[in-house]
Amino acid sequence: AQSVTQLDSQVPVFEEAPVELRCNYSSSVSVYLFWYVQYPNQGLQLLLKYLSGSTLVKGINGFEAEFNKSQTSFHLRKPSVHISDTAEYFCAVRPSGSSNTGKLIFGQGTTLQVKP
Amino acid sequence: GAVVSQHPSWVICKSGTSVKIECRSLDFQATTMFWYRQFPKQSLMLMATSNEGSKATYEQGVEKDKFLINHASLTLSTLTVTSAHPEDSSFYICSARPWDVLTYEQYFGPGTRLTVT
Numbered sequence: 001a002q003s004v005t006q007l008d009s010q011v012p013v014f015e016e017a018p019v020e021l022r023c024n025y026s027s028s029v030s031v032y033l034f035w036y037v038q039y040p041n042q043g044l045q046l047l048l049k050y051l052s053g054s055t056l057v058k059g060i061n062g063f064e065a066e067f068n069k070s071q072t073s074f075h076l077r078k079p080s081v082h083i084s085d086t087a088e089y090f091c092a093v094r095p096s097g098s099s100n101t102g103k104l105i106f107g108q109g110t111t112l113q114v115k116p
Numbered sequence: 117g118a119v120v121s122q123h124p125s126w127v128i129c130k131s132g133t134s135v136k137i138e139c140r141s142l143d144f145q146a147t148t149m150f151w152y153r154q155f156p157k158q159s160l161m162l163m164a165t166s167n168e169g170s171k172a173t174y175e176q177g178v179e180k181d182k183f184l185i186n187h188a189s190l191t192l193s194t195l196t197v198t199s200a201h202p203e204d205s206s207f208y209i210c211s212a213r214p215w216d217v218l219t220y221e222q223y224f225g226p227g228t229r230l231t232v233t
Contacts, residue, residue: 036224043120043209043224044160090159101173102148102213104222106159 002027002093006107014115015083021076021110023091031093033074034104035065038088047089050074051096061085086114119143120212122225129200129232137195137228139210145190146212150222151183154207166193190215200232 007022025031032051036044048059055067065076074091091107119142129135139149148167152160164180166172166187174180182204184196193212197204207229211222 034221041207041227041229043122043226044211045224046221049221101165102222103150103162103165104211108159109157111157 002029002031002095002105004091004093004105004107006089006091006110008110009108010111010113012113012115013081016080018079019077019081019085019112021089021091021112023074023076023107025072025074025091025093027072027093027095030096032096033065033067034092034094035059035063035074035076036090036092037061038090038109040087044090047076081112081114083114083116085112087112118214118221118223120210120223120225122208122210122228124228125226126229127231129230131201131232132199134196134198135200135230137197137208137210137230139193139195139212139225141191141212141214141223144212144223145215146193147190147215148213149187149193150211150213151185151193151195152209152211154209154227156207160209163195197230200230202232205230205232 003026005024013019034049035047048057050067058064063078089110092104094104121140123138151163154160163178164172164174166185168187172185187193209227211224
């Protein structure tokens with residue numbers, strides 16, 4: 001079974017400051033890793049994903065994340081945030097096996113609050 | 117591309133009535149669709165996985181007779197909340213996985229806000 005832990009429920013940060021949203025996972029099999037963003041009363045939008053290859057992945061809106069297999073982490077970073085980045089962020093994993101249905105396991109979410 | 121729509125976006129119904137929510141993949145075919153439930157300030161909880169032409173697979177603790185899922189075509193899945201009660205009030209989100217097995221992503225709909233009075 002897989003599980004995802006987002007270590008911070010809320011992250012307040014000032015505009016133009018850097019931010020890191022932390023995500024750790026546990027799994028007995030190899031996984032794919034995802035970060036999604038959810039704006040109020042909306043569905044989820046994919047920010048970035050790690051499938052294989054380079055452990056540093058770049059996504060939309062200036063976000064990037066680094067996969068660390070030894071620490072089973074997939075932390076999300078942005079060097080300079082904007083007010084418009086205020087949203088809920090979810091880390092998710094799914095097993096990479098071909099027989100898998102594609103079911104995603106989500107973390108609890110982190111609320112990013114960007115202050116002017 | 118890869119757009120998923122949901123209808124309605126919000127609905128208010130009286131206790132005891134049934135409500136149907138539609139999830140459509142607009143520009144791709146989806147062999148698998150997922151239904152999630154999200155309570156305020158909480159994460160998404162997977163309710164069920166539906167595959168076109170077969171019965172849905174429900175997660176543990178989800179009442180299949182209460183949450184009826186139909187996936188009749190490669191572009192449409194429906195969730196019917198039967199005999200709704202106030203505790204069923206929630207944000208329901210669907211996602212669709214494209215037919216192409218090389219695609220690892222799910223594409224999410226905008227969600228449906230259900231309020232049962």
